[in-house]
Structure formats: structure tokens, C-alpha cells
Amino acid sequence: MTQTVTNPTGAAFDRDPLLEQILGPTPGQMLRRRVLGHQGLLIGGAVIALLALMAIFAPLIAPHDPFAQSLMNRMEPPVFLGGSWEHPLGTDHLGRDYLSRLIYGARVSLLIGVVAAVISGVIGTTMGVAAGYFGGRVDAVVTFLINVRLAMPVVLVALAVVAILGGSLTVVTTVVGLLLWDRFAVVMRASTRQVRAREYVAAARAVGASTPRILLTEIMPNIANNLIVVVTLEMAHAILIEAALSFLGLGVQPPTPSWGLMVSEGKTMMLFEPWLVLIPGAVLFTLVLAINLMGDGLRDVTAPENRN
Amino acid sequence: MINFVLRRLGLALLVSLTVSFLSFMLIFLSGDPAVAIAGEGASMADIEAVRSQYGFDRPILVQYFAWLGQAVQGNFGNSYYFNLPVTDLVADRLSVTVKLGLCGMGFALITAIPLGVIAAMRPNSIVDRTALLFSVVGQAIPSFWFGLILIVVFAVQLRWLPASGTDSWKNFVMPTIVLGYYAMPAIMRLTRAGMLDVLNSDFIRTARAKGSSELRVMFKHGLRNAIIPVVSLAAVQMGFMLGGSIVVESIFALNGAGYLAWESIARNDLPTVQALILIFSMFYIVFTLIADVLNACLDPRMRSS
Numbered sequence: 001m002t003q004t005v006t007n008p009t010g011a012a013f014d015r016d017p018l019l020e021q022i023l024g025p026t027p028g029q030m031l032r033r034r035v036l037g038h039q040g041l042l043i044g045g046a047v048i049a050l051l052a053l054m055a056i057f058a059p060l061i062a063p064h065d066p067f068a069q070s071l072m073n074r075m076e077p078p079v080f081l082g083g084s085w086e087h088p089l090g091t092d093h094l095g096r097d098y099l100s101r102l103i104y105g106a107r108v109s110l111l112i113g114v115v116a117a118v119i120s121g122v123i124g125t126t127m128g129v130a131a132g133y134f135g136g137r138v139d140a141v142v143t144f145l146i147n148v149r150l151a152m153p154v155v156l157v158a159l160a161v162v163a164i165l166g167g168s169l170t171v172v173t174t175v176v177g178l179l180l181w182d183r184f185a186v187v188m189r190a191s192t193r194q195v196r197a198r199e200y201v202a203a204a205r206a207v208g209a210s211t212p213r214i215l216l217t218e219i220m221p222n223i224a225n226n227l228i229v230v231v232t233l234e235m236a237h238a239i240l241i242e243a244a245l246s247f248l249g250l251g252v253q254p255p256t257p258s259w260g261l262m263v264s265e266g267k268t269m270m271l272f273e274p275w276l277v278l279i280p281g282a283v284l285f286t287l288v289l290a291i292n293l294m295g296d297g298l299r300d301v302t303a304p305e306n307r308n
Numbered sequence: 309m310i311n312f313v314l315r316r317l318g319l320a321l322l323v324s325l326t327v328s329f330l331s332f333m334l335i336f337l338s339g340d341p342a343v344a345i346a347g348e349g350a351s352m353a354d355i356e357a358v359r360s361q362y363g364f365d366r367p368i369l370v371q372y373f374a375w376l377g378q379a380v381q382g383n384f385g386n387s388y389y390f391n392l393p394v395t396d397l398v399a400d401r402l403s404v405t406v407k408l409g410l411c412g413m414g415f416a417l418i419t420a421i422p423l424g425v426i427a428a429m430r431p432n433s434i435v436d437r438t439a440l441l442f443s444v445v446g447q448a449i450p451s452f453w454f455g456l457i458l459i460v461v462f463a464v465q466l467r468w469l470p471a472s473g474t475d476s477w478k479n480f481v482m483p484t485i486v487l488g489y490y491a492m493p494a495i496m497r498l499t500r501a502g503m504l505d506v507l508n509s510d511f512i513r514t515a516r517a518k519g520s521s522e523l524r525v526m527f528k529h530g531l532r533n534a535i536i537p538v539v540s541l542a543a544v545q546m547g548f549m550l551g552g553s554i555v556v557e558s559i560f561a562l563n564g565a566g567y568l569a570w571e572s573i574a575r576n577d578l579p580t581v582q583a584l585i586l587i588f589s590m591f592y593i594v595f596t597l598i599a600d601v602l603n604a605c606l607d608p609r610m611r612s613s
Contacts, residue, residue: 148330151323151592152331155552155555156585156588157585159570163573164338236448243450244555247555248452
């Protein structure tokens with residue numbers, strides 16, 4: 001049983017089982033093995049992929065228009081509580097199909113999560129890498145800004161600013177994105193300091209590479225694994241904050257189907273129809289859990305030495 | 309040591325000043341504050357009168373220092389909504405929030421530290437896995453949803469606890485659990501990681517070799533060393549919790565500063581919001597300052613950086 005593999009020079013050669021035993025698995029094989037052997041990563045990834053597909057293909061999947069009201073069919077129970085298959089998850093207080101609103105709600109949560117994480121990622125990574133690479137005064141200023149940012153209560157500031165500027169999806173996403181860069185800056189600063197001290201960075205400098213070139217080709221690829229982990233964690237964070245703002249009535253405004261808003265709208269009828277609160281909350285919980293599982297998994301797989 | 313404390317104090321002061329400036333600027337984010345105060349349909353003359361009465365016609369920096377000078381003395385101006393001094397409004401409510409924060413932190417520490425220690429004693433055992441599950445769930449559960457579930461179960465179905473209000477200690481049980489569970493996962497993970505680290509060190513082997521009981525090894529030698537980073541994390545979490553109590557207080561209608569903040573935001577009562585943002589920030593700044601100094605006392609290596 002021989003297997004054709006490519007060696008670093010690109011030439012194919014036959015690898016016999018004995019040689020296989022002596023050389024052990026290639027780095028790629030080891031990575032693949034770690035990914036496939038990590039339950040949390042696989043489960044988290046699968047759930048996220050499923051919800052992302054649901055968000056992308058919402059118009060095709062949703063059985064009804066998420067905005068269409070029908071006062072004749074208000075608060076019908078879900079099918080497992082004696083409802084009909086016409087509305088599998090029942091209808092809300094305005095007779096809107098709950099499943100359709102839930103499917104469209106995935107768009108709001110994922111959009112906020114991704115865009116806010118990108119905004120805060122760009123800000124935080126720039127600050128963190130600059131502080132870690134240049135040190136000295138730049139580092140002092142960035143550390144100071146991180147301290148200021150951490151001192152401000154996120155939910156309170158976000159609520160106040162969104163209330164003043166008006167709660168649209170754009171405003172909420174931007175405000176959350178502008179507030180959540182602290183962890184990016186902290187982690188990227190620490191990783192950059194570590195990588196900067198390595199010999200290959202000194203070597204690049206010695207052969208005359210420019211600073212931007214060193215940052216892009218030496219530093220960035222070597223801190224990318226930590227960056228991905230922070231991106232997932234902050235995505236989860238942003239999604240939770242959007243839901244909390246919308247729940248408090250000062251985030252995304254009705255009739256936009258946001259999961260936090262759905263919990264808030266169901267709250268008044270919670271005593272009689274608890275599923276109105278349970279269903280959107282459970283989906284929100286599942287998405288955040290899946291993102292966190294994937295983040296932890298990515299850290300284990302790409303940077304096993306950082307585990308705990 | 310004195311050098312370190314002075315430097316740390318200077319940083320805290322500078323951060324406080326910056327935060328105070330940012331919260332001061334909130335009023336100008338909404339456009340012209342004079343128009344907002346004068347109300348809809350006010351004439352130009354009215355707006356001008358408000359502008360000069362409130363001093364909005366002065367340069368922003370002058371206004372800021374005037375506001376700061378008053379704020380330092382505990383005067384945050386009058387609430388737009390109640391027309392009462394903001395300080396009086398906030399003072400009553402703050403005690404509720406501080407009480408809730410202390411209860412929540414107490415709950416988090418009481419559950420997280422033993423769980424972390426036990427998990428570290430038997431890594432990968434059932435206990436460790438359960439503790440991990442608890443922390444993973446705690447990090448992902450939306451606190452408003454968790455609070456509503458508790459209300460349905462314990463207030464509506466079982467009728468053990470009141471769903472809302474501030475009258476007795478019973479009102480604090482569910483908010484404490486929700487707020488504490490938010491802080492618990494991070495503390496537990498850090499305790500577990502710290503213990504795992506410490507338990508592998510030489511002095512633990514020495515303690516075992518000289519015949520100390522396992523309990524003594526764990527707590528006297530192990531936890532004492534593993535707890536140092538937990539102190540600063542707890543301070544940071546305490547600051548986050550007070551700022552985050554806004555969600556919990558509004559679910560349980562707990563009449564604290566967080567609830568006041570939510571009401572004030574909804575009412576566009578900016579002086580109150582400004583004061584609350586500044587006060588919550590100050591809590592965080594003071595807590596982390598104390599934790600850093602405490603850490604420097606416990607571990608001289610921390611003084612250098």
C-alpha cells in the first residue's frame with residue numbers, strides 16, 4: 001500500500017508504509033486529525049453553518065412573510081403544543097408566523113456579529129499590533145486607550161448612544177463595533193510582542209525589509225491564529241449585546257425580526273404563552289454557544305500550547 | 309512600592325479625566341442641547357434663553373471644566389425630567405445596585421472557586437466536565453432570557469420568590485443568581501487553570517512528601533498561590549457587573565441605579581445618564597486600582613511593569 005505525496009520541492013514520490021512510520025504524519029495531516037478529533041469545533045461549526053445557510057436562504061425557506069400580520073390568527077401555539085403545521089412554531093401577538101420571523105432574525109444576529117467583529121477587529125488589531133511592534137510611546141498611548149475603554153460600561157454607553165442616534169440596524173452595528181475593540185487590542189498587543197522578539201523578524205530586518213513588509217509578511221501571519229479566536233469570541237459578544245439592547249427596547253426597532261426583540265415582545269404574554277420567550281431565546285443561546293465552542297476549538301486546534 | 313502606587317494612581321486619574329470628558333460630550337452627540345431642553349415648538353427666543361441660562365453659549369472646554377468642577381463636589385446638575393438634583397436621584401438607587409453587585413460577586417466566588425479547585429484536582433473527570441459545561445453555558449446564555457426563565461419557574465410556577473420589586477431580601481435572590489452566573493465562568497476557568505499550574509510545582513510535591521493532608525495541600529499551599537490572578541479578575545468583573553446590572557435590574561424591576569439609567573435613557577434625561585456613566589466608570593477604575601495595588605503587595609514582581 002503506497003501513497004503518492006508531494007515533497008516540499010513539488011516532486012511526487014512514493015511513500016511506503018515503513019517510511020510513513022518513521023517520518024510520522026505531515027503537519028497538514030496532524031492539523032486535519034486535530035480538527036476532525038475536536039467535537040466542540042465540529043458541533044459548533046455545523047450549527048453555525050446551518051444557521052448561516054438559514055440566514056442566507058431565508059426568503060426560500062421561510063414559510064410565510066415575516067412581516068405579514070393576521071389578527072385572526074394571533075398567538076397560535078406551536079405544532080408540538082397542539083398547533084397546526086400551517087404555523088409550525090405558532091404565531092406572535094400580531095399573528096405573524098413565528099418560524100419565519102425566527103429565520104429572518106438569524107440575518108440580524110449574524111449580520112451584527114460579523115460586521116461589528118470586523119469593525120472592532122480592524123480598530124483593535126491596528127492598535128494592538130502598533131503597540132506591540134513599536135512599543136515605547138505608542139504602547140503607552142494604546143494601553144491608556146484600552147484602560148479608558150474598559151472603564152466605560154459597554155451596555156450603558158451603547159444604550160445611551162443608540163437612544164440618541166436612533167435605533168437602526170446600521171447604528172446598532174456601528175456603535176457595538178466601535179465599543180468592542182478592547183480584547184482585540186489586548187490580545188494582538190501581547191501576541192505581537194511575542195512574535196516580534198523571534199529571530200525571523202530580526203532576520204527580515206537585517207536583510208532590509210521595510211516595516212510595513214515585516215508587519216504584513218512576518219508578524220500578521222503568525223498572530224492570525226489568535227486573531228481568529230478573538231474574532232469568534234467578539235462575534236458572540238456583539239450578538240449578545242444587540243439582543244440585550246433590542247430586548248431593552250433601545251436597539252433594533254420593530255417590526256424588524258430580531259431575536260432579542262422577539263423575547264421582549266413575548267415577555268408580556270410570558271405567563272400564558274411561555275414559548276413566545278423560550279423559542280427565540282433558545283435559538284440565540286444556541287448560536288452564541290456554537291460560536292464560543294468553535295472559538296475554543298479553533299484555539300485548541302491552531303494554538304494547542306495556549307490551551308488554558 | 310510607593311513609586312508603583314503613585315504611577316498607578318496617576319494612570320487612574322488620567323483615565324477618570326478622559327472618561328469624564330467622554331461622558332460630558334454625550335450631551336452634544338444629540339445636536340443642540342438647548343433645543344432638546346426647550347422642547348418641541350419652542351421659539352427661537354426661548355431656545356436662546358435656555359442656552360444662556362444653562363451656559364451652552366460658552367466654549368465647550370469651559371463648559372466641561374465648569375461641569376467637572378461641580379461633579380467633583382458631587383453636583384451633577386439637575387435632571388431634565390424630574391428637575392431635581394441628579395445626585396439625590398442617584399444616591400438612593402446606588403445602594404441597591406452596590407448591594408446587588410456584592411451579592412452577585414459573592415455568589416460567583418462561592419460557586420466558581422470550589423468548582424475550579426475540584427475540577428483541577430481531577431482533570432477530565434465527570435466533575436471537571438460538568439464544571440466546564442456550567443461555564444460554557446454561562447458564557448453563552450443571554451442574561452435577560454435566563455432571568456425570564458427563572459421568573460417563570462420560581463415566581464410563577466413554584467411561587468417561591470417575588471418576580472419584581474425591591475422590598476425584601478427575597479427580591480435579590482434571582483437577580484443575584486443571574487448577575488453572578490455572568491461572572492462565574494471566567495473566575496472558574498482562571499481558578500482551574502491556576503490550580504493546575506500550581507499543583508504541578510515543586511513546593512506542592514514537597515508539601516505532599518512531608519505528609520501534609522490533601523486538604524491542607526490544596527488550600528494552604530495550592531489555592532493561596534493560585535488565587536492571586538483571581539483577585540484582579542474579580543475586581544474587573546465587579547466593575548463589569550455594576551455596569552451590566554442595567555439588564556438584570558430592568559428584568560426584575562429592581563429599583564437600582566441600572567434601572568434608573570435605563571429609565572433616564574428612555575426619557576432622554578442626559579444629565580442623569582452622564583452622571584451614571586461616570587459613576588459606573590469610577591467604580592471600575594477604583595476596583596482595578598485597588599486590585600493592582602493589592603497584587604503588588606502580594607507579588608513584588610508585579611511592581612516593575
